Amino acid sequence: MSTVTPTESKELAPVSAESLAALLIAKERPPRPSALSASVTFGWRAMLKIKHVPEQLFDVTVFPVMMVLMFTYLFGGALAGSPREYIQFLLPGIVVMSVVMITMYTGVSVNTDIEKGVFDRFRSLPIWRPSTMVGYLLGDALRYTIASVVMLTVGLILGYRPDGGVTGVLAGIALLLVFSFAFSWIWTMFGLMLRTEKSVMGVSMMVIFPLTFLSNVFVDPRTMPGWLQAFVNNSPITHLGSAVRGLMAGDWPTAEIAWSLGWSALFVLVFGPITMRLYNRK
Numbered sequence: 001m002s003t004v005t006p007t008e009s010k011e012l013a014p015v016s017a018e019s020l021a022a023l024l025i026a027k028e029r030p031p032r033p034s035a036l037s038a039s040v041t042f043g044w045r046a047m048l049k050i051k052h053v054p055e056q057l058f059d060v061t062v063f064p065v066m067m068v069l070m071f072t073y074l075f076g077g078a079l080a081g082s083p084r085e086y087i088q089f090l091l092p093g094i095v096v097m098s099v100v101m102i103t104m105y106t107g108v109s110v111n112t113d114i115e116k117g118v119f120d121r122f123r124s125l126p127i128w129r130p131s132t133m134v135g136y137l138l139g140d141a142l143r144y145t146i147a148s149v150v151m152l153t154v155g156l157i158l159g160y161r162p163d164g165g166v167t168g169v170l171a172g173i174a175l176l177l178v179f180s181f182a183f184s185w186i187w188t189m190f191g192l193m194l195r196t197e198k199s200v201m202g203v204s205m206m207v208i209f210p211l212t213f214l215s216n217v218f219v220d221p222r223t224m225p226g227w228l229q230a231f232v233n234n235s236p237i238t239h240l241g242s243a244v245r246g247l248m249a250g251d252w253p254t255a256e257i258a259w260s261l262g263w264s265a266l267f268v269l270v271f272g273p274i275t276m277r278l279y280n281r282k
Helices: 017-024 035-052 054-080 083-102 105-116 118-123 131-158 165-193 197-213 226-232 236-248 254-281
Strands: none
Touching: 035 054, 035 131, 054 083, 054 131, 083 131, 083 165, 083 197, 083 236, 105 118, 105 131, 105 165, 105 197, 131 165, 131 254, 165 197, 165 236, 165 254, 197 236, 236 254
């Protein structure tokens, strides 16, 4: 016959608030990251996403090469007499057009992270609130640079010769990156406003295609009707195209550079606060 020995219950000693706080806060709290540090960290996150999903580079490698080859050999003979002559005018404009079109993928990335719930975690972190958005744009600056280098390489192979030399080319790319960074705030706004990435893509294409094609990327605006010239000559893409084309040709057009920087500042001042307001209320 077996006997069961009852287990003796032991009462736990009461835990004071002071001892619990000492246990949880054993070390000094790490300092809050600066705005620059947080933005660079999120920019590095965007670049790591490219590393793990290299297919994202198709739109900055294959697409620009297709654009340069297609427009050079389709329109070169009709517009300039030969593809080699036309590419001297076309290449700076097609670089501007391709990079500006790529900026819309920033809004798609923002919308995708919202759908996955990643932003809920970001909002709970003790960081500078705009750093998540700035990080997206800093990471995409690498994509813009890759696209520019790819198209310039193809253009040099096809016969493009920038009279501005290395300095003019680097200045043109730098101006393009500044403009693209500012222009991307529009698409981050759409990424926060719209509910699906397909909607972001659709609205972005509807805005960006007329804006880029109705410019001086492919032809001189003086060949257009007067009513169309009024729009094209005041388009931000036209000012940017003229500035980049002039810098690469060694002309340094001060007025067009000032217009491009002015448009960039306007985009940040208008769409930056709207984007952050939407982000805070999302």
